Amino acid sequence: MSATTSGGGGVVTAEPAAGVDVGPLEDFAVGEGRAVVVDGRQVAVFRHRDGRLSALDAVCPHAGGPIADGQMDDRVVVCPLHLNVFELSTGRSCSGQRDLARHEAVVEDGRVVVRLAGRWAAPGGPGTRRATRL
Numbered sequence: 001m002s003a004t005t006s007g008g009g010g011v012v013t014a015e016p017a018a019g020v021d022v023g024p025l026e027d028f029a030v031g032e033g034r035a036v037v038v039d040g041r042q043v044a045v046f047r048h049r050d051g052r053l054s055a056l057d058a059v060c061p062h063a064g065g066p067i068a069d070g071q072m073d074d075r076v077v078v079c080p081l082h083l084n085v086f087e088l089s090t091g092r093s094c095s096g097q098r099d100l101a102r103h104e105a106v107v108e109d110g111r112v113v114v115r116l117a118g119r120w121a122a123p124g125g126p127g128t129r130r131a132t133r134l
């Protein structure tokens with residue numbers, strides 16, 4: 001089910017945003033994170049050993065550390081600069097920092113597709129575009 005509102009010259013729909021193709025799955029090493037840029041936003045994509053993907057904002061809220069370079073297990077990632085810890089499934093801080101935004105990352109036709117949190121589709125339906133990789 002979707003909700004649609006209009007007014008002010010635009011239409012807002014509650015359908016998920018179009019995905020952005022950030023590259024082939026084989027470019028994402030198992031058990032590691034990789035930073036990509038999606039619509040100008042740095043996103044850290046993590047490939048779990050069980051096949052899942054997680055995606056969080058890539059910049060640590062503590063002091064700007066590179067979250068994609070952190071050590072991960074099946075549940076958390078540890079920022080490499082000062083060792084703050086964030087849940088991979090939610091972005092929630094486990095060490096008293098601000099939470100990281102969580103995004104959707106899925107595999108479609110062998111490629112990793114990211115949908116940013118809080119973004120909504122333009123009228124006309126979703127599609128998949130290609131993104132810039134860091």
Ligand code: FES
Nearest residue numbers: 060063065079082
């Ligand atoms: S910058 Fe991430 S823990 Fe300090």
